[in-house]
Amino acid sequence: MQAELIADTRCATGESPVWVANEQALYWTDIPAGRQWRWQAANGALSHRDAPEALACMAPTEDGTAWVAGMASGVFLLQPQDDGRLSDKRLATAPHARNGMRFNDGRCDRQGRFWAGTMLMDMAAAASxxxxxRYTTDAGLLAQLDGFITPNGLAFSPDGQTMYLSDSHPSVQAIWAFDYDTETGTPHNRRLFVDMKPLAGRPDGAAVDADGCYWICGNDAGLVHRFTPEGRLDRSLAVPVKKPAMCAFGGTNLDTLFVTSIRPDGVDLSDQPLAGGVFALRPGTQGLPEPTFRV
Structure with a gap:
């Protein structure tokens, strides 16, 4: 299956792809640039808006006028401006344990609560x-789970009753599943879903399809893996870069798998000139609409 390049944006860290159906457009972020990108499926037009700090993960609000986002210092409400900026309203400050931390992977659960994990940017420190x-407008920002080095791969099953989470640090490379109480927004009964150490690539960003299978980027291996709900590796699809970062379903029928990627600094990229681009795959399965943030 051939991966199609849709945007040669050369993102340092392309993350958080989100398909917005009523616009027929894909949005994603370049984390360190604090940039939100937009690609229109009808004509391939690219545009972007800039936020005031590193923009890691985001979800559209239910009215479609703004985005809730995990950034460097906290959770913000971002609204598009005509001058190419994203105006920002701080919703909550993250009580980071150390300097040099930021939010990383995140999304909404099926009920519209915003979830996001934090990490120390110096991955070599391997600090857990x-x-x-979990962020909601009524309860604010509440810590739910801790002890991670690089939390990633957050996703929810079609019925919302299973939550998936990974740690992509080389020393961990594990994906867990949790039972998820949809009424209270609480994960429990943590268990190992997949040990990625014997497999190709470190577990990065993820998506769930309509069959309940879990797709996760194999960072460093140029692959996107699909696991059944039982944790069995079903297939692996290749992209022409070493560091795919996160995937999301989109397109008119939600049958396209979009994949963002990382363009590492100070590395010979002659064998992967498209690093940092966004790719489209046709995996032969459909995804689910991305939940919006409910105020």
Whole structure:
């Protein structure tokens, strides 16, 4: 299956792809640039808006006028401006354990609560200070799980009753599943879903399809893996870069798998000139609409 390049944006860290159906457009972020990108399926037009700090993960609000986002210092409400900026309103400050931390992977659960994890940007330190937070307008920002180095791969099953989470640090490379109480927004009964150490690539960003299978980027291996709900590796699809970062379903029928990627600094990229681009795959299965943030 051939991966199609849709945007040669050369993102340092392309993350958080989100398909917005009523616009027929894909949005994603370049984390360190604090940039939100937009690609229109009808004509391939690219545009972007800039936020005031690193923009890690985001979800559209239910009215479609703004985005809730996990950034460097906290959770923000971002609204598009005509001058190419994203105006920002701080919703909550993250009580980071150390300097040099930021939010990383995140999304909404099926009920519209925003979830996002934090990490120390110096991955070489291997510091397990990362925290998974839940944000709602009524309760604010609440820590739910801790002890992670690089929390990633957050996703929810079609019925919302299973939550998936990974730690992509080389020393961990594990994906867990949790039972998820949809009424209270609480994960429990943590168990190992997949040990990625014997497999190709470190577990990065993820998506769930309509069959309940879990797709996750194999960072460093140029692959996107599909696991059944039982944790069995079903297939692996290739992209022409070493560091795919996160995937999301989109397109008119939600049958296209979009994949963002990382363009590492100070590395010979002659064998992967498209690093940092966004790719489209036709995996032969459909995804689910991305939940919006409910105020």
């Amino acid at each position: 200070v990362g925290v998974l937070y």
